[in-house]
Amino acid sequence: MSEAHSPSPAPHKRRVRYPGKNPRRFEDKYKEHGHDPETLAKVIAGGKTPVGTHRPIMVGEILAFIAPQPGDHAADCTLGYGGHAEEVLARIQPGGKLFGLDADPVELPKTEARLRALGFDEAVFTAHRSNFAGLPQVLAANGLTGVDMILADLGVSSMQIDDPARGFSVKLDGPLDMRMNPQRGQPASALLQKIAPAALAELLTANADEPNAATLAPILAGKSFTSTRPLAETIRAALPRLGKNDADLTVRRVFQALRITVNDEFSALETFLRNLPLCLKPGGRAAILTFHSGEDRRVKKAFANGQQDGTYSEIADDVIRPTPAEQHSNPRSAPAKLRWARRAK
Numbered sequence: 490m491s492e493a494h495s496p497s498p499a500p501h502k503r504r505v506r507y508p509g510k511n512p513r514r515f516e517d518k519y520k521e522h523g524h525d526p527e528t529l530a531k532v533i534a535g536g537k538t539p540v541g542t543h544r545p546i547m548v549g550e551i552l553a554f555i556a557p558q559p560g561d562h563a564a565d566c567t568l569g570y571g572g573h574a575e576e577v578l579a580r581i582q583p584g585g586k587l588f589g590l591d592a593d594p595v596e597l598p599k600t601e602a603r604l605r606a607l608g609f610d611e612a613v614f615t616a617h618r619s620n621f622a623g624l625p626q627v628l629a630a631n632g633l634t635g636v637d638m639i640l641a642d643l644g645v646s647s648m649q650i651d652d653p654a655r656g657f658s659v660k661l662d663g664p665l666d667m668r669m670n671p672q673r674g675q676p677a678s679a680l681l682q683k684i685a686p687a688a689l690a691e692l693l694t695a696n697a698d699e700p701n702a703a704t705l706a707p708i709l710a711g712k713s714f715t716s717t718r719p720l721a722e723t724i725r726a727a728l729p730r731l732g733k734n735d736a737d738l739t740v741r742r743v744f745q746a747l748r749i750t751v752n753d754e755f756s757a758l759e760t761f762l763r764n765l766p767l768c769l770k771p772g773g774r775a776a777i778l779t780f781h782s783g784e785d786r787r788v789k790k791a792f793a794n795g796q797q798d799g800t801y802s803e804i805a806d807d808v809i810r811p812t813p814a815e816q817h818s819n820p821r822s823a824p825a826k827l828r829w830a831r832r833a834k
């Protein structure tokens with residue numbers, strides 16, 4: 490081949506640089522994405538969660554109650570990053586097995602790969618892309634009717650919140666989506682575009698106890714928001730008398746209410762709570778972490794009813810909260826409430 494026809498060498502691509510010392514954009518936090526241990530430790534020491542990870546909450550309190558033993562079968566119904574699962578897996582060997590469920594098809598394969606890399610093979614850990622309402626079916630498909638312990642850590646993971654492309658973030662602009670499984674249902678943008686003001690007001694009250702529901706609903710319902718930032722800005726502009734903190738809280742509550750509807754979270758939780766005792770062996774333990782009153786109310790009621798009718802032999806007397814030290818080191822743990830129940834023998 491003559492020199493005139495030889496292909497020109499590929500241009501040397503420089504790594505994209507971000508301005509300043511600390512990157513602000515999710516995509517630019519390549520050191521955190523790369524899970525460089527030194528960077529992760531620094532981010533955690535600063536009270537933050539490195540992007541692409543999740544810090545498990547109240548691990549000690551949960552393990553103390555569910556008391557995993559070698560040979561036990563466990564179901565983590567909200568696998569997320571696998572932080573709780575990893576701790577349980579380490580304690581149920583040899584002979585135990587953990588079934589990890591999550592509705593999110595984006596993060597689940599990453600977590601499966603992470604736990605495999607830690608040495609948990611198919612014999613001890615399997616990952617299931619399933620809503621936790623389908624726990625009985627997952628167990629039945631694996632030849633089981635009940636397990637020794639069930640864990641649920643409700644809501645969204647840090648990986649989901651921090652990735653603007655998922656549309657959960659109140660801080661970063663991204664498509665107004667909010668689906669845990671982006672392959673099913675409708676994004677939050679479609680919900681807002683179709684909903685009538687009265688229905689939106691009801692949803693804001695029922696899902697987030699939003700005190701400004703009546704003011705916000707006619708302003709937001711029927712509107713076309715393609716991304717999260719214009720929605721957040723419209724909410725703030727609709728309530729000009731609110732101070733910054735109250736306005737931030739309002740934005741969070743509206744996002745929470747939309748997320749709950751888009752993912753049909755309360756009906757999934759109610760089905761899960763109904764199935765829960767049937768999926769536990771006699772004497773089996775369940776621990777549930779909730780993050781707002783709509784979730785906690787449902788768990789509290791299901792456990793109290795179960796104790797009254799003898800399904801549960803014992804339930805937590807009261808909610809258990811993260812210690813002040815945990816809340817300080819991981820601010821995302823602050824709203825968490827833990828309740829537990831033991832199935833009667």
Ligand SMILES: C[S@@+](CC[C@H](N)C(=O)[O-])C[C@H]1O[C@@H](n2cnc3c(N)ncnc32)[C@H](O)[C@@H]1O
Nearest residue numbers: 545567569570571572573591592620621642646
């Ligand atoms: C708070 S995170 C769990 C974090 C996890 N405990 C850890 O230590 O990494 C909640 C997870 O539950 C999943 N999830 C929420 N609702 C669900 C449902 N109804 N069925 C299955 N997974 C669900 C979310 O996709 C998310 O990954």
